[in-house]
Structures are given as C-alpha cells and as structure tokens.
Amino acid sequence: MIDTETTPARITRFAFLGLWLVISLFPLYWIVATSLKAPGAIFRYPLEYWPVELSFENYVSLFETADFGTYVVNSLLVATAAATVATLISLLSAYVLARFEFRSKSAVLMAFLVTQMIPAFIALGPLYLLMVQLKLVDNRFGLVLVYIAVCIPFCTIMLRGFFANIPDALEEAAMIDGCSRLGALFKVIVPVMKPGIVAAFIFNFVNCWNELFLAVTLMNKDENKTIPTALNGFITSFNIDWGSMSAAAVLTILPTMILFAFASRYIVQGLTAGAVKG
Amino acid sequence: MAGLGIGLAASLALSGCSGTADDGTVTLQMVESLTNPARTELLETLIGEFEEENPGIKVELVSPPTDQADQKIQQMLQSGSGVDVLEVRDLTVGPFSTNGWLADMTEEFEGWSGWDALTDNARNVATANDATYFIPYGFYGISLFYRTDLVEQAGFDGPPESWEDLLEQAEAIQDPASNTFGYAFRGGKNGYSNAALIIEAYVADDLDLENAYRLKNGDSMFAAPEALEAIELYFDLFERASPPSSVAWGYPEMVEGFSNGSTAFLLQDPEVIAAVQQSTAITEEQWTTAPMLVGPTGKAIQPLATAGWGTAEASEHKEEAAKLIQFLSEGDASIRFTEGNSLVPILDGAEDAEFYKTGAWESYLTMNASPETYITAVQPRGVAWWTEWSEKADAEIQQVLIGQLTPEELLAGWDAYWVEKWASE
C-alpha cells in the first residue's frame, strides 16, 4: 500500500468492518442459538440471547425422522458433478467468446444473458415433460444435466472476463510448440487461471447445492432427494416449530459454510485472477 | 444438436419409471400432498403392511414438500406418468376430475366390503356426483381451542359459547405488555375461512346447507344484514383482542401462537390437537377444546372438509391401486391413520374408541350429539373458481385490516362476486 493511514481513518475503518461482521454473523448466530435451545425455551419471555440450557433435542428429532446420510451424498454427488461439467463446458465457450470475433457473438452473449432473466416457473412444466420423455425423472443423472444447463450461462460470462486478461501470446507460443488449441488451453491457460476457475466452480457448486424448485419437480423417491428438498419438507411442515426449523436450516447451511471457509481465499484470488500482473 | 443431447442422455439414463417388472411385480407410485414427517412415517408403516399382504405389489411413496406438492402433482398428472395413487382433497377433486386426471373408481369399488363400515358422511363424499374419485381418509372439523387457566384468571367460569362471548373473553385476556393475546386471528392465508364461519353462524337459520355460501332464498349469504353484524364483530376481534402481527398469520403462525402460550383462543381443525399436545410451553392441564361458536340464534355451522386417496386416470394399475386404497380405508389401518393424524374418523363407530372420548376430543362428541345446534353444511369448495376466490378474499380481508377497505365494501364485493359466478355457471 502506498498511502499512509491516519489513526482516525484506521478507527473508522475497523469500526465499520467490525460492525458489518456483527451484522453478517448475527442472523446466523441467532438461528444456531435457536436450534440449540430446549423447545420450550424459544418462547420464553424475556428472550434468552443464548441457549441457557443447551439441548440437542431439535437435531435428534430431525435425525430420527430423516435419512440425512442419503441426502448429503445425493447433494454432494449432484452438485459436484454438475459444477465440474458446467465449469469445463463454460471454459470452452468462454474461451471462444474471449478470443474470437464472429458475427453472432453478440447474439450468443445476449442469449446467455437472457437466461438470467427468465423466471424458472415458465419452463418448469415443459421441462418436466421433456424429462419424462427422456426417462430422466427421479434420476440423479437427469438432475445433473439440468443443473449443468442452469450453470453454464453465468459461468461462461464470468470465465470470459478472466480469459480476457490473459495475454494470448501464451497459448500462441504453446501452439507454435505443437499443441492443439485444446491442448494449449488446458496445458497453458488453465494453470494460470486456476483461482478463477476455482471461483467459478464454487459459484456453480453453491447454486446447485441450494437449488430447490427443479429438484422438487424432478425428484420423487426419498433415496433420490437432495438436502434442500428434504429440508424444505421439514421446514414447511414444521412451520409451527421454530426449533426444528432452525435445526434444519443450520444443517442446510453448514456444508456450504465449510466449503466457503476453505475456499474463500480462492474466491477473491480467483476473481482477481485477471489482475495478476505479468 | 438437440438430438445428440437427447441420445446421450437417454443412453445414460439409469432407471425407468413405475411399471411391471419382469417377475410380474407391480410397482405403484403413491403421491401425498399434505406432507409432514410424522404422517409420512405412519403411511410408510401402513404401506409396509399392505405389501406384506400383497406380495405382488410394491408401493413407492413420493412425499414432496407441502408448499410445492400441489404443483408437482399437477405436473405429474398432466404428463400422465409417475402417479398411480394420489392424495385428493375436496379443493382439488373439482379441477382434477374436470381435467380428466382422476379415475372414476366406481367399478373397482363395486362390491367392496368396506362400504358398509363407512359413516354416512364418508359414503356421501366418496360417491358424490355419481362417481368415486376418492375415498376420504378422514374429516376436518373446527372446534375452539382455549386456555382454561387464562379464562379462569380473567374471571369467567367457562369457555365462550357464542362469538360475542369470545370477543368479551378475549378482550379481557388481552395484555400486549406481557405478550399475552386473546384470539389467534387468521389474517393471512385462508383467513377468509374463519370470516365465512362467523357469517354462516349469523345466518344459520336461512342457510342453504348444500351450498353454504348461499341462503335458502337464493341470495348469497354476504348480502344478508346479519352478515355485516357478523363481520364487524369479527374485525373487532382483531382490533381489540388479537396480536397485531396476526394480520399476516396463516395456519402455522396461529397454531404456533396458541401452542407457545401467547394466545388464549384458536379456531382450528382437530389435527392441531396432536401439535398442541407436543407443546412444551403449555401443559395438558392448561388447555382443552370447546364446541364451535354459535351466532345470535344459538346455532353454528360446521363446514365439512375432507381429503382422501384417489387413482390417476393414466395409471396402468388401477386394480392394484384400488386394493391399496381399500386397504387404507378400512379396519385397523384407517383407525390408526385417523388417530395418528387426529382426524374425525370415516368408520362408523370408530369415534366410540377411547381415543376420541378423552381430553380435547370431548367437544367433538358434544357437537356430534347435538346436530340441531352444530349443523353440518357443505361449502361450495368444489367450484372451479374456489382458489381464485380464496386468493381474492384473503387479500381483501387484509385490506380491511390495514384500513384500505370498509367491511361494507368487503361484503358488497363478495356478494357481487358470487352472484356473478353463480349466474355464469
């Protein structure tokens, strides 16, 4: 950093950042605290700001009635597979959109942007019919296919930005050395763009992990359900029971939180990939 | 290029849909819509017993989250695949049968030994309009849940009997400073149902019991002068004796408001009994139920609400589906289902069981014993415009609550709406 910071400025900065940290985390703290209170304590008045008597009853009842292992495995499988394939496919399309000029390029970009504007509901009915015809209803593979399609547009737009910042001298050199274009892309550019690709992957993963409506529509059997579908069932029917609801919510949020804790470094790094000098 | 994708996808597809396996086993897909974990568990158990009795039939239960269930079921029915047996409600039987999605099970149920065991109400519902689209699994009936301790503390020697009593007692109990409120008002989703209930109680003598939104003289009940009296009292109940946030309260919030101990009165279905029993905020001694509230002429209307099991028209296994529904609709299975979900039973004599004689169920016996006071009536819940009506009515009740509409305007609008709909029928 070049400029020096005065003490008041420093205090303002940390005060603001500290305040936002509290604001960011309080709702999460509150739901965790609620989930750990004994069922009756939630409505005790005045409010208890922490679980005075710690109780895991809400979690126990959830695990008793639901097959959590299966849901976690399904979610992990589906989200990982979809995010991986979508990132790979987007890598190709983003590369072309960043490196080539062609007449329909604006139209392609616009077509990707429009997918972000469509309320999912319009497509839900016909999509279900399509999946029935493909015999892919109630099938994890089918859900993966749909999720890939959902992820591609934004992922492409995002990755295209990163490509734009990598000098194309890199792959040209590789191609002169005898690599094919695809070879040059994966051998030379991908390593340089790694943080950006990780960021794109995480974005896809989180989207798939949280997706609810398509999963509800396309999956039937309990053994095929993903976490959001299963927990949405709990949440909506437990509406009267904030304790169980909170426990269900905490369980949904937890895996993505862990992922974020490990990967947050990559996210900023990834998004700044384009800025890597040299 | 789409072809390539489809080919690829199809070749990778792992499993098929419901159908007949090589060994002749039939797999039935059964879809529920009012899903909740405890009920699903009970249903799975019953299905397990059914499969044991019928080795050639497997049943796969599909339990979508309640909020999304209706839309999912519609999509399944429209695609004609994936459903054999489904939960049919009095609200959905109209549209589903109009669209040709429900099978008329009359043939499959001819000679069914279970018919004679059903109550009159159950039989009537199951054979309405000369077709059997579903066999009800139970009935919902409203009663007044109340806090015995709060009523006593406020100096009353018993629960309210009429709507006016309710206002008086609820107002006496209301104490926002200590987070105690009188009545768990339903201002949110399906709030119109309780508004209709009080109006029906006020016009009970003139009401057409086969179409409980209409008077015997053919007018809509909303046009009756008593209706205004009723609805004004109803809104007073909100103003003077309910939590302010109840403008937005739907089913979950009301039940929560009662079971967390913050409100003294709640009008709800018997299934709520089980939910309140699980409450840790109030004990069994602190609450019970009372019969429905009567109007000025001492009568109350009990609307008949129900749901049950039906067969999809597209099902290729209607016979097996009928077997499953029959299994669930008779004997031990039916009794366990209604008791487990706190429903008014469909089997004659089932209400004589010990289960229905104790505690919170007593008020239902009282109501059953005096059909002249607690009159059963059928609301026009099967009409094509019912969901449109419920959305409209809900929004307009909230408009009154937040002061955008007067009660007079509300009733005039409702009257005009129903008159027009009936005329176009």
Add this chain to the structure above:
Amino acid sequence: MSLQLKTTKERPSNAAGAPGPGTAPGRPAATRPRRRAFTTRRGLVILAFMLPAAIFVGVFTYYPMIAGSQMAFRNWKLSNLTDTSWVGLGNFVTVFTDPAFGVILGNSLLWVVASIVPQFVIGFAIALWLRRRFRFRGVYQALIFFPWAISGFLIGILFRWMFNGEFGVINDLLMKTGFIDQGIPWLAEPGTAMFAVIVANVWYGVTFFAIMILAALQSVPDELFEAAALDGAGKVRTLFQITVPYISTTLALTVLLRVIWIFNFPDIIWAMTGGGPANQTHIITTWMITMTQKGDYGVASALGLIVVALLLVFSAFYLMALRTRKEV
C-alpha cells in the same frame, strides 16, 4: 439489438487491464481479438467449443422456456385444462387491468432500487477498506462471505423469525436499546413489511458486491495511486477520479447483473410475507407464484414474459447509456 458487452476500446491506455470479474471484459489492447478472415478451421474451432454449451442451454433452458411461453397466449387454467384455446393477448390485458398491478410494479421498482443502492454502497465501502492488508483479513473475508452461501428461501425463513412480532429478536433489541416501547408487528403492515424484506435482501446481497468490487479494486495498479499521491490528490478525489473510473466497467456490469437477479428474485419475499399484507409487498415474480397457486398458468406465464421484456428493455437502455457515456 447489438449487445455492447464488449467495451474494448474504452481504455486504451491501461497496461494491466480491468479484471472483468463476472462480466467485465475490459480487455488490454495486447489481447484484443484480431479480425482475421474467416477460415473453415477457425469456424470449426468456434463451433466445436460452443457446441456443448449450446446443446445444454438449448435443450434444458431454451426449449422448455419457449414451449412454456405459449401458455401466456392461451387460456391455461388449472380449473379446466380441457379447453386451452388461444386468447391472444388476453392474459396480458388481465395483468395490466388488474388494480393491483400498479402497486406491484411500483414495489418491484422499489425492491430493486432500495435493495441495490445500500448493497452497492456498503459493498463498495467494505471492498475499499478490505483492500488494505491487515491481520486476519482472510478470516474476515471468509466470515462475511457466508450470507452468499445461503439460499434465498432460508434467508427469508431466518429473517421472518427475527422480525417476528411477538418473539422476534429485532423487536427485543430495539426495545432494549430504547428505540421503541412496544413491539412492531413488522410483517403485518405494508410499510414495515416492505422495509423488512428489503433489509433481508440487503444483508444477503452486500457480499456479492463486496467480492466483485474487491476483486476489481485489486486490479488497479498501485502506480496509479502513486501518481495521484504525487499530484497531491486527496483521498476522496483519488477515489472518484481514479479508482471509480478505472473499475467502472466492472461496476456497471455487476450492477446490471444484480438488477436482473434481484428483479427476478422472489424467494426472500415469498418466504417472509408471501406478498402480503393485502398484496402490498408483492413484486412481479411473487405475484407470478400467487397466480400459479391460483391455477392461472396463462396469466402467470404472461407475467413471466413481462419480466423478461422489462429486463430486456432495461438492459438495452442501460448498455446504450453506458456506451454513450464512454464515447463522449
């Protein structure tokens, strides 16, 4: 319409180039695609690389969407699907003549503007202040990124619980600190309900801006600041005359994407108020869900197409304005 996502020529002097997270392709001159003559080989590469994406988006997004759009022009009511005759623009007329539509359109606008402005300002401030290294910065980033990982539906549930009129923690905190004497029934009154859902949305969305802007900021070469410091430019002037212009492409396109997403984001409102009380917190997309539940798929689809149309028009004007400003 020619989409001006490529804003290549705007900053020929940049050596490092803008980062383009998400959307901004501010491309350094060195890597600008060369306009070469069309060759079959080149065409094949383009085709081969685009094909997988095109197949997926075509089959699983565009085909169902186009197939679904026809419902908007038909009488598609759940109550009777045996007669789904074409009604032309009838469903659109129903939407536009609905007395609630004005309120809903206004709400949609308020929802977007009132959500995005604080998201942007707070996100910008965080990014700016996070640019400077400090101990535990990595941990701090990880912590404030959490909201981004939660689904909109859950956020709605979370805030509905906190804004609960009787047992909500927000009322309790406000009463403890003496701001109010009596609990506010937040979700029961139109004004406070709209406020509550927007608060939830701001909480959720700040992170996205913070990440994007932070990424963009880190691409601003230090030399620029050094030069500004030599010129004796103040902090504020540096910010507005150097930093903001440098990352403006990223900012502009991030805002565009957010506008599209927020406009199209019913989850939080649906989970918190369901559009109530009395339709006063409905935006177009929550209204659409209500119409679906009502069984009027025709009107719901018409609303969906209206959303797409409005966003297309907005994007077109937005991108056009962006281009005009750059070229002046």
